[in-house]
Amino acid sequence: MHESDSLRALGARFPLQFAWGVASSAFQIEGAASADGKGPSIWDEFCRRRGVIADGTDGTIACDHYHRLESDLDLIAALGVRAYRFSIAWPRIQPTGSTAINAAGLDFYNRLVDGLLQRNIEPYLTLYHWDLPAALQHNHNGWADRHTAFRFAQFAALIAERLGDRVRSFTTHNEPWVTATLGHELGIFAPGLKDRRIATQASHHCLLSHGLAAQAIRSARSNADVGIVLNLSPVYAASDSPEDHVQARRDDGFLVRWYMDALLEGTYPADIIEFLGADAPVMEPEDARLIAQPLDFLGINYYYPITAVAGVPFNPTRRGVPVTDMGWEVAPGRLTDLLLRLDRDYDLPPLMITENGAAFRDAVVDGGVEDEDRRAYIESHVRAIATAIEEGVDVRGYFVWSLLDNFEWASGYSKRFGIYYVDYATQGRILKRSGEWYRKFLVANDSHYR
Numbered sequence: 510m511h512e513s514d515s516l517r518a519l520g521a522r523f524p525l526q527f528a529w530g531v532a533s534s535a536f537q538i539e540g541a542a543s544a545d546g547k548g549p550s551i552w553d554e555f556c557r558r559r560g561v562i563a564d565g566t567d568g569t570i571a572c573d574h575y576h577r578l579e580s581d582l583d584l585i586a587a588l589g590v591r592a593y594r595f596s597i598a599w600p601r602i603q604p605t606g607s608t609a610i611n612a613a614g615l616d617f618y619n620r621l622v623d624g625l626l627q628r629n630i631e632p633y634l635t636l637y638h639w640d641l642p643a644a645l646q647h648n649h650n651g652w653a654d655r656h657t658a659f660r661f662a663q664f665a666a667l668i669a670e671r672l673g674d675r676v677r678s679f680t681t682h683n684e685p686w687v688t689a690t691l692g693h694e695l696g697i698f699a700p701g702l703k704d705r706r707i708a709t710q711a712s713h714h715c716l717l718s719h720g721l722a723a724q725a726i727r728s729a730r731s732n733a734d735v736g737i738v739l740n741l742s743p744v745y746a747a748s749d750s751p752e753d754h755v756q757a758r759r760d761d762g763f764l765v766r767w768y769m770d771a772l773l774e775g776t777y778p779a780d781i782i783e784f785l786g787a788d789a790p791v792m793e794p795e796d797a798r799l800i801a802q803p804l805d806f807l808g809i810n811y812y813y814p815i816t817a818v819a820g821v822p823f824n825p826t827r828r829g830v831p832v833t834d835m836g837w838e839v840a841p842g843r844l845t846d847l848l849l850r851l852d853r854d855y856d857l858p859p860l861m862i863t864e865n866g867a868a869f870r871d872a873v874v875d876g877g878v879e880d881e882d883r884r885a886y887i888e889s890h891v892r893a894i895a896t897a898i899e900e901g902v903d904v905r906g907y908f909v910w911s912l913l914d915n916f917e918w919a920s921g922y923s924k925r926f927g928i929y930y931v932d933y934a935t936q937g938r939i940l941k942r943s944g945e946w947y948r949k950f951l952v953a954n955d956s957h958y959r
């Protein structure tokens with residue numbers, strides 16, 4: 510079979526209106542950390558702490574996307590994608606998290622949205638991808654305080670009012686588990702706290718803020734599609750030992766059921782509440798109902814399965830399997846399993862795979878990047894989604910993480926996820942082989958989708 514025939518055969522396994530896209534987030538690519546009135550975020554401040562970022566870098570310049578908007582939009586368009594997922598830097602719009610608006614920040618996102626629409630690319634907007642205005646952390650304890658949930662809803666209303674005439678898809682939070690657990694319990698992400706009690710409270714307030722924001726967005730724009738994005742991994746016990754099984758149940762409880770049950774069933778899993786004991790979050794009686802707002806879509810970010818080993822929470826690898834440069838197991842079939850399990854256990858809204866991709870070590874040779882490992886990763890996961898769709902799961906979109914190599918949080922610039930390579934010294938971009946494969950796949954299927 511010719512390559513284009515096999516690409517067409519793969520594309521034909523997806524529904525006609527499927528949203529093929531590529532994703533990024535503000536802090537990871539924009540740079541311009543204090544340009545045009547932007548306030549500091551908790552990540553700007555966290556990066557200044559000694560030893561927290563592997564290569565000692567920060568997001569001050571990143572991919573300089575803020576200053577290269579037009580040419581980066583051209584790069585997105587050159588892929589032939591129908592959709593682009595990006596996030597808004599809250600402190601660019603509200604520098605201190607108060608109601609005062611920074612017009613220049615809003616203007617940037619106006620230009621971003623308009624630029625996408627001019628190129629026939631649908632904007633998929635995320636309101637919170639971890640860069641909380643630092644002032645909300647200092648003055649109000651950030652997500653540990655209920656107050657922040659209400660501030661977030663105001664911010665969501667503002668963005669819906671200002672951009673909702675052109676943006677239909679609104680994601681409230683990206684990966685609230687990361688905000689809560691990595692940021693407040695393990696302390697390896699901003700704001701760098703290490704307290705389980707605060708982490709569970711932060712998690713609850715993120716979920717509450719999601720519900721409040723969903724209401725606020727819908728009152729501002731009745732035709733908005735509102736959803737949330739979760740990082741979900743299927744969990745398997747490493748062995749038959751009862752201890753590994755207990756760990757597996759707990760990992761699944763914290764990562765999957767905590768969020769899925771709260772959002773879709775209005776309750777937290779009883780076993781996890783019992784395990785938390787005094788560390789369980791404090792809630793108001795109406796919170797559960799507020800959190801479980803109807804969802805127009807649920808975004809899933811999938812990278813790896815968890816192999817539960819007693820005493821090693823959220824273990825992303827095991828011996829003898831292929832892993833990415835993050836040390837995460839490559840297991841596309843597990844994505845199919847995850848989707849089937851969610852479909853079986855919950856009354857789901859339409860799903861979107863809002864992130865999927867891999868870090869591998871890249872080398873520029875003769876001006877190109879032959880990242881066959883990343884290409885194969887993406888293709889195998891696209892196939893895994895097709896299988897889930899054929900089994901009856903309603904998946905409506907797929908977004909490669911990521912458009913560009915970028916600031917990979919605590920790993921700094923040492924890990925590359927992009928389908929465009931970024932030369933940070935020159936800010937040059939090179940389409941990698943993986944990106945070229947994605948482009949060819951989309952071109953081959955263009956007539957099928959339009």
Ligand code: IFM
Nearest residue numbers: 534684810864910917926
């Ligand atoms: O880079 C991150 C992204 O910000 C959120 N999801 C996982 C990606 C890879 O770690």
